[in-house]
Amino acid sequence: MNGYRIIVISDTHGSFQALHNIVQKHLEEATCFIHLGDGFREIEDIKALYPELKLYAVRGNCDFGVDTPAVRQVVVGDTQILCTHGHLQSVKYSFSQLIQTAKSTNSQIALYGHTHQGNTFYEDGIYIMNPGSPVQPRNSKASYGVIDITDAGIVCHLILY
Numbered sequence: 001m002n003g004y005r006i007i008v009i010s011d012t013h014g015s016f017q018a019l020h021n022i023v024q025k026h027l028e029e030a031t032c033f034i035h036l037g038d039g040f041r042e043i044e045d046i047k048a049l050y051p052e053l054k055l056y057a058v059r060g061n062c063d064f065g066v067d068t069p070a071v072r073q074v075v076v077g078d079t080q081i082l083c084t085h086g087h088l089q090s091v092k093y094s095f096s097q098l099i100q101t102a103k104s105t106n107s108q109i110a111l112y113g114h115t116h117q118g119n120t121f122y123e124d125g126i127y128i129m130n131p132g133s134p135v136q137p138r139n140s141k142a143s144y145g146v147i148d149i150t151d152a153g154i155v156c157h158l159i160l161y
Helices: 016-026 040-049 096-104
Strands: 004-009 032-035 055-057 071-076 079-084 109-111 119-123 126-130 143-150 153-160
Touching (some): 004 016, 032 071, 040 055, 079 096, 096 109, 096 126, 126 143, 126 153
Parallel strands (some): 004 032, 032 055
Antiparallel strands (some): 004 143, 071 079, 119 126, 143 153
């Protein structure tokens, strides 16, 4: 395995420019992009601009009339990644549902958004990340996430936007 770089974004809330800037910055190096919801209009615009782009998305609580799933699993190399917006797992109150869902799907990484607060930690055998929001941060700086998967392991970090 050579390694993979995953760019994780959430809660762009109509800001095509923010999403486009992040995609352009990482276009050459990213294995894929994951958007964790509340940005479906700009996701569709990015897909139209970059039809070959590997961009996975889930539906957020503000993505009305969208048939995209609220939870999905993405496999990168041998790594299982649980992707959700987080509102259905009550992430504002506890991570127990998120961790339980990740374990039940054999995921090594659990990604969520919804709170607009960037965060990354390791708990109960699961790497957990909220990339924050590049446009509407709450009690934190504007951010998005980068995950590097290599033979040496998994590293999750936030990039201030």
